[in-house]
Amino acid sequence: xxxxxxxxxxxxxMAALLYASRAADCPYEIAIVxxxxxxxxxxxxAAAEGVPTFAQSHKGLKRAEFDAIVDVRLRAAEVSHVAxxxxxxxxxxxxxxxxxxxxxxxxxxxxxxxxxxxTHQRALDAGDTVAGCSVHLVTAELDDGPVLGQTRVxxxxxxxxxxxxxxxxxxxHQLYPRVLAELVTRERNPDYxxxxxxxxxx
Ligand code: GRF
Numbered sequence: 001x002x003x004x005x006x007x008x009x010x011x012x013x014m015a016a017l018l019y020a021s022r023a024a025d026c027p028y029e030i031a032i033v034x035x036x037x038x039x040x041x042x043x044x045x046a047a048a049e050g051v052p053t054f055a056q057s058h059k060g061l062k063r064a065e066f067d068a069i070v071d072v073r074l075r076a077a078e079v080s081h082v083a084x085x086x087x088x089x090x091x092x093x094x095x096x097x098x099x100x101x102x103x104x105x106x107x108x109x110x111x112x113x114x115x116x117x118x119t120h121q122r123a124l125d126a127g128d129t130v131a132g133c134s135v136h137l138v139t140a141e142l143d144d145g146p147v148l149g150q151t152r153v154x155x156x157x158x159x160x161x162x163x164x165x166x167x168x169x170x171x172x173h174q175l176y177p178r179v180l181a182e183l184v185t186r187e188r189n190p191d192y193x194x195x196x197x198x199x200x201x202x
Contacts, residue, residue, distance in 0.1 A: 001184035002031035004079035006070065006087040011042015012169060013085035013106055013176050018049060020177030028184050032077040034070055036089055052077065058089060067095035083180055084138065096140050103138040104183065106176050108168050110150055111136060115143035120161040120168065129155050131164055133172045135179040149179040 003021075005014045011033070018030050033046035038055040047053050054073045058066045066089075074082060082103040096103070109119040111134040123131045132152040139145035151171040155164060 001028040001080045002078055003028045003081045003083055003180065003184075004031055004074040004077060005033045005046075005083045005085050006089075007033060007035050007040055007042040007085050008037055008088040009040050009042060009086050011040065011045055011085065013172055014042050014083075015045060016173035017083060017085065017177050017180060018046070018051065020181070026177075027181050028081065031079050032073065034073055036066070036070075036087070042086075063090070064092040064094060067092045071095055071098060081180070081184055082138075083176070085176070090142065091138070091140075093140050096138060099138070101137060104135055104148065104180065105138050105143070105145075106172055107134050107136065107143050108165065108172065110134060110152065111143060111147055118161070120164040123155065124159060124161060124164065131155055131168055133168050133175055135176055148183060149175055151175045 003017065005017060007014050014030075014033055020026055021029050030046075030051050032052045032054060033043065034053070035043045035055045036058045038057060040055070043053050043055055056066070056069055061069075080102065082099050084103070084105040087105075107115070107119070109115075109123065110130070110132040114122050120131065130152050132150055134147050134150045136143070136147045137145040151174065153164070153168045153171050
């Protein structure tokens with residue numbers, strides 16, 4: 001499988017996907033890294049690692065117009081799957097539909113809890129004892145879509161949003177490559193995605 005990774009910033013999850021892909025038995029490769037911010041640190045890392053990159057600021061462009069530019073770049077790179085990794089843009093419906101079942105996202109909470117931003121602070125404020133991260137198929141709704149995998153992360157006394165985020169990030173870096181590898185392998189079974197969609201609809 002050929003994966004396009006969309007980032008907006010640091011790109012540590014992109015790096016986790018990339019380094020995992022260098023294992024001989026990894027079923028995917030990173031074909032391109034695309035950022036909506038030309039100054040995204042992750043973009044420089046991808047370039048230094050020899051991965052093709054593309055940057056296009058979204059500023060001044062309509063959402064669908066911007067997504068169409070990204071889409072063209074993904075298809076030109078012959079991408080089969082898209083992984084969002086800290087990509088801070090809502091996606092247009094056309095783009096989401098075009099990659100249905102083949103686009104995933106990582107989110108730093110145990111979905112369906114805490115969609116959106118400030119997940120760690122919200123978990124602490126709620127008095128949760130467990131946090132975590134989720135990888136899910138991307139649908140039109142923010143941080144929605146069938147969950148493909150989760151890792152639980154304990155909240156410890158004295159945790160702040162920063163310490164919890166740092167620990168959860170370790171779990172993210174383990175989870176994301178594993179789930180992506182599973183998706184590109186298991187979807188060869190035609191019942192797999194249908195089963196997921198049904199489960200989600202219940
Ligand atoms: C991660 O915590 C991810 O779960 C969230 O945004 C953060 C991105 O970090 N969606 P990075 O750019 O992958 O380092």
